[in-house]
Amino acid sequence: MASKDNKRRRTGLIFFPAFDWAISPSHPEREERLLYTQDQVFEEGLLDFDNIHEFKPGLATTADIDRIHICVPEARSVVTESHLISAGGAITAAQKVLSGEVDNAFALVRPPGHHAMRIVHGARGFCNVNIEAIMVEYIRKHYGPKRIAIVDTDCHHGDGTQDIYWHDPDTLCISIHQDGRTLYPGSGFPEEFGGPNALGMTINIPLPPRTSDEGFLYVLEEAIMPILAEYKPDLVINSAGQDNHYTDPITNMRFSAQGYARLNEILAPDIAVLEGGYSIEKALPYVNLGIILAMAGLDYSSVREPDYHAEALRQNDQITRHIETTVGQVMQLWKKRREIKKTLVGDARYVKRNKRVYYDTDGISEQQEETVRICDDCGGLVMIDSFADTGRRIFAVIVPGQSCPVCRQEGEAFFDRMEKGRYRHIYFQDRDRDIYIAK
Amino acid sequence: MILGIDVGGTHTDAVLIEGFKIRKKAKIPTDAAHLLNSLLQVATEILAGEDPGKLQRVVLSTTLSTNAIVQDKVERVGMVVAGGPGLSPELLPRIPHTFHVAGYVNHRGEIIAEIDREEIAAVGEKLRREGIGRLGIVGKFSTRNPAQEEQAAAILSKDFGHASLGHRMSGRLNFRRRIETAYLNSAVWDIHQRFVTDVLQFVRGQGIEAPIYILKADGGTFDLAGSADYPVQTILSGPAASIMGILGMTKYDDDAVALDIGGTTTDIAVFADGAPLLENLGVTIEGHKTLIRGLRTRSIGLGGDSAVRYEEGQLRVGPQREGPAAALGGPLPTVTDAMIVLKRTALGDENLAAAALAPLAERMGRSVADTAEIIFAEACGKIAGAVRSFVEEINNEPVYTIHEMLEGKVIAPKILHVMGGPALAMADPLGEMLACRPVIPPHSEVANAVGAALARTTAEVSILADTERRRLTIGEEGTQMEIPSRYTMAQAIAVGEEKLREKALAMGARKEDLEIEVVESQEFNMVRDMYMAGKNIRVKVQIKPGLISGFARGQSL
Ligand SMILES: [Zn+2]
Numbered sequence: 002m003a004s005k006d007n008k009r010r011r012t013g014l015i016f017f018p019a020f021d022w023a024i025s026p027s028h029p030e031r032e033e034r035l036l037y038t039q040d041q042v043f044e045e046g047l048l049d050f051d052n053i054h055e056f057k058p059g060l061a062t063t064a065d066i067d068r069i070h071i072c073v074p075e076a077r078s079v080v081t082e083s084h085l086i087s088a089g090g091a092i093t094a095a096q097k098v099l100s101g102e103v104d105n106a107f108a109l110v111r112p113p114g115h116h117a118m119r120i121v122h123g124a125r126g127f128c129n130v131n132i133e134a135i136m137v138e139y140i141r142k143h144y145g146p147k148r149i150a151i152v153d154t155d156c157h158h159g160d161g162t163q164d165i166y167w168h169d170p171d172t173l174c175i176s177i178h179q180d181g182r183t184l185y186p187g188s189g190f191p192e193e194f195g196g197p198n199a200l201g202m203t204i205n206i207p208l209p210p211r212t213s214d215e216g217f218l219y220v221l222e223e224a225i226m227p228i229l230a231e232y233k234p235d236l237v238i239n240s241a242g243q244d245n246h247y248t249d250p251i252t253n254m255r256f257s258a259q260g261y262a263r264l265n266e267i268l269a270p271d272i273a274v275l276e277g278g279y280s281i282e283k284a285l286p287y288v289n290l291g292i293i294l295a296m297a298g299l300d301y302s303s304v305r306e307p308d309y310h311a312e313a314l315r316q317n318d319q320i321t322r323h324i325e326t327t328v329g330q331v332m333q334l335w336k337k338r339r340e341i342k343k344t345l346v347g348d349a350r351y352v353k354r355n356k357r358v359y360y361d362t363d364g365i366s367e368q369q370e371e372t373v374r375i376c377d378d379c380g381g382l383v384m385i386d387s388f389a390d391t392g393r394r395i396f397a398v399i400v401p402g403q404s405c406p407v408c409r410q411e412g413e414a415f416f417d418r419m420e421k422g423r424y425r426h427i428y429f430q431d432r433d434r435d436i437y438i439a440k
Numbered sequence: 441m442i443l444g445i446d447v448g449g450t451h452t453d454a455v456l457i458e459g460f461k462i463r464k465k466a467k468i469p470t471d472a473a474h475l476l477n478s479l480l481q482v483a484t485e486i487l488a489g490e491d492p493g494k495l496q497r498v499v500l501s502t503t504l505s506t507n508a509i510v511q512d513k514v515e516r517v518g519m520v521v522a523g524g525p526g527l528s529p530e531l532l533p534r535i536p537h538t539f540h541v542a543g544y545v546n547h548r549g550e551i552i553a554e555i556d557r558e559e560i561a562a563v564g565e566k567l568r569r570e571g572i573g574r575l576g577i578v579g580k581f582s583t584r585n586p587a588q589e590e591q592a593a594a595i596l597s598k599d600f601g602h603a604s605l606g607h608r609m610s611g612r613l614n615f616r617r618r619i620e621t622a623y624l625n626s627a628v629w630d631i632h633q634r635f636v637t638d639v640l641q642f643v644r645g646q647g648i649e650a651p652i653y654i655l656k657a658d659g660g661t662f663d664l665a666g667s668a669d670y671p672v673q674t675i676l677s678g679p680a681a682s683i684m685g686i687l688g689m690t691k692y693d694d695d696a697v698a699l700d701i702g703g704t705t706t707d708i709a710v711f712a713d714g715a716p717l718l719e720n721l722g723v724t725i726e727g728h729k730t731l732i733r734g735l736r737t738r739s740i741g742l743g744g745d746s747a748v749r750y751e752e753g754q755l756r757v758g759p760q761r762e763g764p765a766a767a768l769g770g771p772l773p774t775v776t777d778a779m780i781v782l783k784r785t786a787l788g789d790e791n792l793a794a795a796a797l798a799p800l801a802e803r804m805g806r807s808v809a810d811t812a813e814i815i816f817a818e819a820c821g822k823i824a825g826a827v828r829s830f831v832e833e834i835n836n837e838p839v840y841t842i843h844e845m846l847e848g849k850v851i852a853p854k855i856l857h858v859m860g861g862p863a864l865a866m867a868d869p870l871g872e873m874l875a876c877r878p879v880i881p882p883h884s885e886v887a888n889a890v891g892a893a894l895a896r897t898t899a900e901v902s903i904l905a906d907t908e909r910r911r912l913t914i915g916e917e918g919t920q921m922e923i924p925s926r927y928t929m930a931q932a933i934a935v936g937e938e939k940l941r942e943k944a945l946a947m948g949a950r951k952e953d954l955e956i957e958v959v960e961s962q963e964f965n966m967v968r969d970m971y972m973a974g975k976n977i978r979v980k981v982q983i984k985p986g987l988i989s990g991f992a993r994g995q996s997l
């Protein structure tokens with residue numbers, strides 16, 4: 002039980018329900034989404050605890066977005082004020098933690114961001130920009146380079162975050178989610194394991210539908226915690242979706258408020274950022290209460306949904322065995338991550354990958370060819386040729402954070418040489434030097 | 441003719457106002473052990489030779505219930521608490537004689553678990569055996585559905601004369617504060633009851649027929665006889681009286697700051713467009729966080745008598761007070777001594793003040809005059825710093841809509857009201873530091889009594905209309921009514937205004953003082969399974985603190 006005072010932590014809460022913003026009136030991302038969460042948080046009097054502090058979110062700037070995204074044609078055209086506040090809320094959470102004002106913080110903000118990829122032609126999975134990634138790069142810019150682990154506990158695969166950090170050896174992205182064969186966005190299998198310069202820095206743990214508390218906590222204790230223990234990140238971020246809940250209308254899992262609280266107690270994230278979760282009355286008030294209490298080190302043992310029924314939610318043995326097998330497979334890959342590079346890359350100097358991205362919220366299709374320079378000294382220079390059915394074709398040259406001199410020089414030279422030709426825009430992004438140029 | 445009386449911690453003040461003028465003032469030391477005596481004495485004094493028949497209203501402000509709480513001279517209260525799941529009972533306020541019972545209402549006001557009548561009767565029996573005669577009954581989300589609190593009260597009513605029901609304390613959400621508030625209300629119920637009886641007896645004995653009011657923490661008044669059931673509303677009315685006094689004696693509609701600089705502390709209050717700001721949830725007294733509407737004030741440990749020390753190369757001003765100024769026989773140099781040396785006040789013996797500062801000056805390697813200047817600047821600087829951070833805190837308060845985030849009101853004080861002993865000495869430098877026009881209100885020695893005399897009745901009503909459940913709930917009134925599924929925001933506001941009018945009139949408001957404002961109006965589409973299931977409409981209307989009509993701010997008092 003977490004009721005002992007010595008377990009109390011100072012927890013920051015950045016609560017921004019955006020009561021005047023919706024994707025459309027009946028969309029899951031609508032004004033009502035955090036209304037009952039606010040009722041519950043207020044009624045329980047959480048903000049009166051000495052160790053829980055509420056902060057007003059700041060506003061993110063387009064410079065914060067340009068540090069990590071390539072927005073087409075530019076950042077201002079793909080975001081609304083609500084996105085700047087939601088990303089700003091995540092940044093505020095980071096500021097409060099990194100300045101030592103609080104021990105950990107929860108950005109209970111909307112709209113979410115974890116489906117937003119590096120290139121942004123529009124909105125997908127209710128996300129326009131990736132608020133965790135914007136926060137992570139803000140942290141690196143203002144508080145120095147850091148090894149950061151993002152643990153995505155949303156029910157959907159965090160494909161946007163995965164895409165952004167695919168080549169980054171300093172960002173470990175772990176996503177647990179409902180099996181992509183049964184749910185949007187359809188990706189997130191263990192074989193998706195990171196780019197050639199960052200093998201093992203992407204970890205995917207798909208779970209079968211109807212996984213309950215037992216299964217989630219098994220994965221946490223048998224895979225996520227051991228991996229984190231080995232990686233030793235400076236910061237752990239929970240990309241905290243709440244759509245694994247047994248009442249969520251758009252998913253099929255059986256996670257409970259108690260499970261979410263326990264997960265956050267064990268994971269002990271420095272920063273949690275709200276992602277999805279659309280059971281706005283039956284889950285969110287209780288899940289958020291549990292998470293806040295767990296983060297603050299307060300007793301959450303009495304948190305329970307009104308209709309909670311442990312017996313009815315138990316997962317069957319087949320699911321348990323399935324999860325054990327998946328965890329075994331993931332741990333095998335993790336242990337062999339260094340050896341895999343030799344067999345996978347050989348002596349190639351550049352590696353290409355092609356992908357199609359569908360922006361379901363905006364109905365846009367994009368075709369991408371991404372080229373990465375194989376590098377042992379950094380995440381590697383990345384170049385992306387992207388063509389969307391909006392007619393916009395762009396090219397991006399991206400010098401990674403903690404870049405080696407060779408990758409930077411090649412990137413700069415390439416950008417100088419590039420002619421606009423058939424491209425609408427050519428972008429240059431240098432994270433270390435915080436440079437963003439479009440031509 | 442209006443009589444205002446403030447029974448404060450040290451002084452009891454009275455004013456008689458007639459024809460927009462202060463006709464008479466009176467001030468006596470408060471007899472802390474017998475507050476009622478002080479009240480009656482000052483009333484007798486100021487009414488001497490007056491025709492009580494000419495009184496139109498009498499308003500009191502008293503520290504009675506505040507003192508009872510601070511000195512822990514309160515009744516024992518049996519608390520019946522139905523919390524359901526959520527925070528563990530360990531994390532709820534620890535009030536003796538608390539019984540956690542079955543029963544649970546959710547955020548929509550739906551009953552999830554029924555109360556157990558036998559369990560509640562058994563609690564009543566236990567409390568009765570322990571000789572506890574007062575009750576607080578509080579349920580989670582009871583402002584969304586008061587039924588369970590009312591059921592429990594009905595079961596216990598025969599054995600307990602009075603029970604404070606949580607939902608009647610405030611329409612705001614906060615279960616822990618609801619528990620504290622109901623507890624305090626019952627804890628001071630007897631002492632307040634006796635006070636009301638005694639005062640009414642005295643007043644009628646004097647032949648006064650005018651309505652008698654008592655001041656609340658929010659700077660509003662309510663009928664004294666009617667206050668008997670909600671005595672907790674009268675706590676911390678002292679600071680409210682002084683802030684209302686400023687409103688009565690000045691004439692500004694700008695953002696402003698008011699300072700009451702005392703011996704040990706300075707109280708800060710903030711006005712937005714001329715109206716004093718209220719606490720978001722409620723006032724805090726002796727560590728009890730409550731839902732009692734109250735004016736938003738901040739107190740810092742710095743005043744005229746703050747002791748001055750020089751330690752480890754550092755000048756320290758306050759927060760302790762070790763006695764009066766050295767110039768007035770105190771043991772240590774104080775801020776007042778510095779002001780005396782600087783001839784900013786003619787309060788005490790200048791030689792004594794200079795002598796007290798001399799050792800400090802020597803250690804600092806400065807002249808006595810320079811030292812006095814440094815101390816004075818430091819004291820003013822501390823007060824100004826506290827004002828700045830208070831205003832900044834208010835401006836940084838979280839908001840929950842994009843509109844408020846981008847367009848919300850930002851308070852930028854232009855006027856600085858300064859009261860208290862050092863007011864004359866400090867007003868100008870503080871005004872300069874804060875870029876405000878300094879104003880010293882007239883009659884500030886009786887500001888509290890003036891504030892009480894002129895304060896109008898305030899009230900608040902919170903409405904939740906849930907068109908899916910076809911139910912409208914008025915939280916603090918315990919009212920629920922059926923509404924059609926096509927109910928609108930305009931209708932909800934109309935009901936709110938109507939109920940507020942009724943409530944205020946019942947509290948003793950005059951018709952001409954019913955200045956109603958809508959402070960919250962939010963409407964949410966409730967979508968279930970992709971279909972519009974209804975609307976969730978939230979409205980809050982209030983009569984905010986202000987002066988009774990006729991007294992346009994600062995008239996010519
Ligand atoms: Zn999701």
Ligand SMILES: [Zn+2]
Pocket residue numbers: 376377378379380381382404405406407408409
């Ligand atoms: Zn490199």
